Amino acid sequence: MKRIVIIGGGPAGYEAALVAAQLRADVTVVEADGAGGACVLSDCVPSKTFIASSEVVTGYRDTEEFGIDSDGLEAVTVDATAVHARVKRLALAQSADVHSKLVKAGVTFVAGTARLGEDTLGHTHRVLVRPDYGDAEYPIEASTVLVATGATPRQLPTAVPDGERILTWRQVYDLPALPEHLVVVGSGVTGAEFASAYLAMGVPVTLVSSRDRVMPHEDADAAMAIEQVFRTRGMTILNNSRADAVTRVGDGVEVRLSDGRTVTASHALIAVGSVPNTADLGLAEYGVTVADSGHVPVDRVSRTNVPGIYAAGDCTGVLPLASVAAMQGRIAMWHALGEAVVPLRLRTVAANVFTDPELATVGVSQDEVDDGRVQARQVMLPLAGNARAKMADLRDGFVKLFCRPASGQIIGGVVVAPKASELIMPITVAVENHMTVSQLAHTITIYPSLSGSVAEAARQLMWHDEE
Template sequence: MPRVVILGGGPGGYEAALVAAQLGATVTVVDRDGIGGACVLTDCVPSKTMIATSVRTSYVRDAGQLGIDIGCTPEEAETGPRVRINAREVNERVKRLATAQSVDIADRLAAQGVEIIRGEGRLVEPHVVEVDGRRIHGDTVLIATGAHPRELPSAKPDGERILTWRQLYDLESLPEKLIVVGSGVTGAEFANAYQALGSEVTLVSSRDRVLPTQDADAAAVLEDVFRRRGMKVLGNSRAEAVERAGDGVVVRLADGSSIEGSHCLMTVGMIPNTADMGLEDAGVTVDSGGFIEVDRVSRTSAPGVYAAGDVTGVNMLASVAGMQGRIAMWHALGEAVTPLKLSTVAATVFTNPELASVGVTEADVTSGKVDARIAHLPLETNSRAKMHGTRDGFVKLFCRQHTGIVLGGVVVGPRASELITAVSVAVQQRLTVDDLAHTFVVYPSLSGSVTEAARRLMKATDD
């Protein structure tokens, strides 16, 4: 019976463990922080739980647009009712749900016969893992140790006023004036959430727009929403240092100016958890950033050693980590496997509205890299969107010029993370816009905009 040893209990690790157990292997998971890893305990699950609270808060504030009177005073008639947030209760719920999810995953592993060892493992040989002096042999070893927030020497987090996103849930009260440094996915999500909860938010971006790696039209919609709701967005502004100043902070910018706030959240990237793990001695190659180099079936440079998740730096999403882990086990244990194809990966920015995308980008099309047609359909034309008072957002669809095969899409709107699934299936299965256009959808529904975009492309293809 093959023996599998997995370092790390996050999505890359626990999904791999479930597959390996299903295929009859003896599986041991070595985990330092808790099953589910940072994704479940400090990152994805907690942040999306808090964001869910912030979205509900926005619904309450906007209720008047739908004719719902929830007792506004005359002074609140223009701005909406004042919503009081109990930050302690919000954070306690966040941590409680994260812990419950971790327990659920651990129970599932135990039910499949997976051994869980609490501790910090390292490779002492390519097929030998050492944990607190104990040596465990594995015919296959998977490294899925994740990553941690990058810290700047000039902005060291203290857990009180200068924070990483993993320290937010210990705050006793809502930040009065929050400065978010970094306008990527993490920065945009937290800036949007805290603004909705009631903080005065300043978002500091070193680039000329927020979400610089996302679809430009989508980023423009979200930045407009941010500003319209009262957020201060500073473009082309690089933070050089963050300092404590009494009961607050001062963020010093490269142009010599400074911003004062009550708290500062640093969202400036991730560092892989690969230090002091014996990787190089075991023949595992890491790049200049410390990320483990893998191929499309998750193999490292050391035979029998695989890696999955953020530790590889490959599209740092929980869904990708889980797929990398599953692919690794299918490959290692002799099952048929399809190599990871990043062009089929769907991703979401959990702002309000959400931004979801899959496949090729408009930049690929306009640059000539991909020969494709584009349909762009504003969500405000959708009847269901009108019923809910939704004005911001769109559906964008890309198809191959002559065959009509769906190559990708972008959705900005409520629950875009769910709406993108239809486009994702189309990309994965190489469906055409005709296939999408002829698919029945509920009326009225937001998903109707996906099939409507397909119909527009179908007509264009016939011309």
């Protein structure tokens, strides 16, 4: 029986453990925070639960349009303590579910930390495990080691979080009340999501963006559409503005910008990316290559440069998505245990930004098409013309499709809409299975439905073929 040690119990680690256990390996998962890791306990699950509360508030917007008098958003109050308690409760429940699943599968779960020991002769790798309680550090000789230790919010030396007024996204759930005015430093995915959620809850929000638009790495049409929604709803967005420092000033904070301007608020949320948790694992000493950024480089089957040592998830820097981390972990185990495996294919990975409206993408990007790296035809269909969208008074958003010029094969798409995370699925299936616009166009959709716009976009590209 092969013995496998997985360092880290987040999506990469626990999904890998379930695969390895199913293949009858002896599996030990070592995790410091709890089953599910930071993703479940402090990052993805909590933030999306928090956003779910903000969506409830959004439901009271413009109800008069539907003939319903709800007294509007002004009549809605948000109990921050109750919201935060629900966030923590659901995170702990999800962690407990993951733990139960691991135990039921026969996985040994150790609350603690681990690191690689001295290099040993033979075909095993010594892992030194230090439990949080009771036993002293002890070794495990493993045939395969998976490093799945995730990442931590990056801190700026001039904006050190204090957990009270200057916050990382992991600290907001400990606030006793909603901020009176929140400055979000960083307009990437995380910054935009929290800015959107707090704005929906009635908090005045100032978003500091170092680039000329929010979410600069996302589809430009989509990002600009969402930025316009933000501005229309009252968010202050400071484009081309870089925060040099964030300091406590009395009962609030002061954000000093590089051009000399200052912004004062009650709280500041620092959302400037993450750093991998790869220190103190003994990686470099063991001979595992570690990049200057701290990430562990891997190939498409999650191998590091040392045979038998794999890595998966945010610590690899491949793509910071829980879905990708989980697949990296599964692929690592399939490969290590001799199963047939398809190397990781990022081209078919769908990603979503949980703003309001949401932004979902899959496949090729607009930038790749615009600069000639990918030849494609495209169509962008506003949701405003969709019957179901009109019924729901959805005026913002669109469906965009990319296809190959000659064959009509669908190679990418973008959706901006409420629940775009669900609406991207048919496009993802089309990209994954090399479907053509003709095949998608001939698929009968529900009427009325938002998904009808996906088929309609395909029909427009198909008509282009026939002209």
